[in-house]
Amino acid sequence: MASEYFYLVLIASVGVIQAAVAYNGFRGISFFSRKIYGYLFMALTLGPVLVAFFTWNERNLTGVIEGREQFYLFMLAIVAAIGFTLVLSSLLKHWSLRTNKVRHDGFETLKEVTFFQALRYRFLKRQ
Amino acid sequence: MMTIDENIFLWINALAGRLPALDWLLKGIANDYLIIVGSCLVLLALWVWGSDVYQRDKNQKAVIGASIGLGLAQGFVSTLNAFYYRPRPFTELPTNLLFYQPSDSSFPSNSVAIVFAIAFAIFLANRKVGGFLLVLACLHAFSRVYVGVHYPFDVIVGAAGGIIIALLVTRVIKTLDKWVNPVMSLARKLYLA
Numbered sequence: 269m270a271s272e273y274f275y276l277v278l279i280a281s282v283g284v285i286q287a288a289v290a291y292n293g294f295r296g297i298s299f300f301s302r303k304i305y306g307y308l309f310m311a312l313t314l315g316p317v318l319v320a321f322f323t324w325n326e327r328n329l330t331g332v333i334e335g336r337e338q339f340y341l342f343m344l345a346i347v348a349a350i351g352f353t354l355v356l357s358s359l360l361k362h363w364s365l366r367t368n369k370v371r372h373d374g375f376e377t378l379k380e381v382t383f384f385q386a387l388r389y390r391f392l393k394r395q
Numbered sequence: 396m397m398t399i400d401e402n403i404f405l406w407i408n409a410l411a412g413r414l415p416a417l418d419w420l421l422k423g424i425a426n427d428y429l430i431i432v433g434s435c436l437v438l439l440a441l442w443v444w445g446s447d448v449y450q451r452d453k454n455q456k457a458v459i460g461a462s463i464g465l466g467l468a469q470g471f472v473s474t475l476n477a478f479y480y481r482p483r484p485f486t487e488l489p490t491n492l493l494f495y496q497p498s499d500s501s502f503p504s505n506s507v508a509i510v511f512a513i514a515f516a517i518f519l520a521n522r523k524v525g526g527f528l529l530v531l532a533c534l535h536a537f538s539r540v541y542v543g544v545h546y547p548f549d550v551i552v553g554a555a556g557g558i559i560i561a562l563l564v565t566r567v568i569k570t571l572d573k574w575v576n577p578v579m580s581l582a583r584k585l586y587l588a
Contacts (some may be wrong), residue, residue, distance in 0.1 A: 277432060284436050288443040314436070321432055322423035330495045332427060335469055335505060342435060374583035376448065386586045 273333055274341045276317045281349030283313030289378075296365055296378035296386070297357045358382040400548040404484055407540045407547070411491035422493050425538035427506055430531050434513045437528060438462065441517065442588070455588055456568060456575065457520030464512035464557070464564045471556050472505040485543050493542040504545050504553035507536045511557025512564075519565050532557075 289298045290306025300306050333341065361382045370377055370389040377386045411418055423429060438458045445451025481502035485492045499505075510532040518525025536550040568575055582588035 273428070280432070280436055281439055284440050285443065288440040292443060292445065294443070318429065318433065321426070321429040324428050325422065325426050325495060332495075332497070338428075338431075339466075339469070342432070346439060374448070374586060374588055375443065375451065377586055383586055390584070 269328055270333060270337065270341055273338070274345050276320050277342055277345035278349050278352075279313050280317040281346055282353060283310040283317075285349060285353050286310055287314075292375075294375060294378040296361060296380065296382040297353055299353075299357055299360055301364075354383040358384040400546050401484075401488060403547045404540060405488060407537070408484070408491050408543050411493055411541055411543065418493055421538040421541045424534050425494060425542045425544070430510050430535040431506060433531065434510055434528055435465075437517070437524060438513065441521070441524060451588075452579065453520050455579065457517050457565075459575070460520075460561070460564045460568050461513045461516035463568075464516045464561045465509055467560045467564065468508040468512035468557050469505065471560060472503055472508050472553070475503055476500045481546075481549070483544060484546050490543040492544075494544050497544055501545055502549045502552065503556060504536070504539055504550045507532070507539060507545075507550045507553035508557040508560075510535055511554040512560045513557075515558045515561035516565055519561065 285297075286299060286306045287310035290300070290303040293303075298306055300309065362385070365381050365385065367381055367385075370381060370386055372379075381389070411421075438461055441454045442458050443451075445454050476499065479502060480500045483497060483501045484490055485496060510528070514525060514528035514532045516525075517528055532554070536554055539545040539550055540547050579588055
């Protein structure tokens with residue numbers, strides 16, 4: 269039951285992140301080249317997860333995950349989703365988003381480069 | 396007071412079992428996961444959301460407030476539970492129970508306190524998203540009474556507790572801006588905010 273909860277939150281989180289970054293134009297952490305694919309990805313991931321949570325008590329008749337355990341599982345799933353997103357998007361966009369300059373700070377940077385490219389420019393001073 | 400509470404409970408809970416579609420809908424909304432997880436996913440989206448840096452900064456501070464509020468709401472309920480145990484309505488009254496039988500204290504509603512703490516913290520920074528979350532929180536609160544696991548007073552106190560916690564946390568975060576800003580600045584340097 270705990271692993272079911274973890275995977276559902278993980279899948280939904282990846283979908284939500286993809287839609288949010290697509291809407292805001294953060295190409296560096298998007299898996300896709302077009303915004304519409306980001307929205308479609310969210311619909312395909314978040315929709316089934318919401319249905320699964322909606323019908324949770326039909327599948328787990330007396331199933332309860334305690335509040336504290338739920339909190340830890342949720343945080344773990346979110347961290348895993350962010351990590352997965354940063355790694356996969358950096359791999360997918362590594363060649364298409366190469367640039368010689370990082371012009372901004374924070375999330376704005378990720379409109380032009382991937383997360384790991386941005387970190388490399390910051391810490392290795394390759395500007 | 397208790398009689399009014401019990402009467403309102405009986406009146407709302409008497410609606411259960413009449414319309415199977417409504418029962419099915421409110422059973423789904425009443426469960427311990429859907430609205431809480433949904434609200435937390437909205438927080439995740441808000442962390443990234445924002446038309447400009449200023450808007451995003453405002454959203455991110457609201458997300459920090461909502462997350463702290465979530466923890467404090469849980470603490471608020473646990474503290475009250477340690478001092479006062481109220482049996483669930485289905486153990487005391489004839490109830491149309493559409494849910495499993497929780498064994499912890501009925502007063503105050505834990506899940507309602509949490510969803511209201513999140514929704515109101517967001518509402519203070521972003522009326523549209525916060526308003527949407529508040530509607531979901533109200534639906535969740537109503538559904539908990541409808542399915543027979545809480546008295547109305549349990550959800551009212553849960554909601555009030557969540558709202559007060561959200562107000563306090565938001566005020567404290569504004570006061571402690573000079574300590575919050577360096578954390579945000581570090582997150583920005585690491586491209587996480």
